[in-house]
Amino acid sequence: MRRSALSLPPLWAGRRSSTEAPPSRRLRVPLELWHDVGTLRSPSLVHAGFRFPQPQLASLHVRRGPLRSVLLVEDNPGDIRLVREALATGPIALELTVAEDGEQALRLLRDASRRPDLILLDLNLPAVDGRTVLRQLKSDPAFLSTPVVVLTSSDAPQDVWSAYQLHANCYLVKPSDFAQFERALHKLVEFWAQLAQLPSG
Numbered sequence: 001m002r003r004s005a006l007s008l009p010p011l012w013a014g015r016r017s018s019t020e021a022p023p024s025r026r027l028r029v030p031l032e033l034w035h036d037v038g039t040l041r042s043p044s045l046v047h048a049g050f051r052f053p054q055p056q057l058a059s060l061h062v063r064r065g066p067l068r069s070v071l072l073v074e075d076n077p078g079d080i081r082l083v084r085e086a087l088a089t090g091p092i093a094l095e096l097t098v099a100e101d102g103e104q105a106l107r108l109l110r111d112a113s114r115r116p117d118l119i120l121l122d123l124n125l126p127a128v129d130g131r132t133v134l135r136q137l138k139s140d141p142a143f144l145s146t147p148v149v150v151l152t153s154s155d156a157p158q159d160v161w162s163a164y165q166l167h168a169n170c171y172l173v174k175p176s177d178f179a180q181f182e183r184a185l186h187k188l189v190e191f192w193a194q195l196a197q198l199p200s201g
Contacts, residue, residue, distance in 0.1 A: 067193035102128030
């Protein structure tokens with residue numbers, strides 16, 4: 001464990017006035033920073049009047065890979081085929097499940113015995129649109145740590161903004177060229193499989 005201590009500068013600065021406290025009585029506020037590799041030791045967060053409880057640290061674990069299963073939520077048959085072909089040529093063998101609308105996706109996720117490791121989500125879907133799916137997933141504690149990547153043809157700023165407001169993990173615009181699309185998906189899979197660390201369990 002490494003410990004470092006910082007002291008904030010005196011609250012009085014510049015030229016002394018007749019009413020200023022002498023140097024020996026100036027307020028110094030110590031700020032203790034503790035570092036413990038691999039362990040989160042931050043206090044509970046307070047935001048907008050709500051207090052979020054600190055998790056039980058002893059029960060927290062993180063994982064990096066393996067990435068085994070992907071759920072694609074997409075209604076366009078051509079895009080489904082492109083994703084399937086791109087993932088088939090990737091460096092990691094993946095089990096791909098396809099839901100062709102938001103309602104089917106939510107039903108699959110609700111009934112599945114095991115969560116997918118990654119969700120690729122289109123925004124414009126029949127029955128239940130992608131924004132509704134994203135909102136429901138990110139409000140469900142069971143799926144909070146499941147990466148949801150918005151994979152869409154829209155590069156409209158309002159769509160990007162709303163997706164991140166709903167806590168999408170990534171926003172990817174589908175390249176029109178298949179070779180670029182394939183490379184983008186390969187890099188995406190490699191990132192979540194080999195670099196990103198996620199809570200386990």
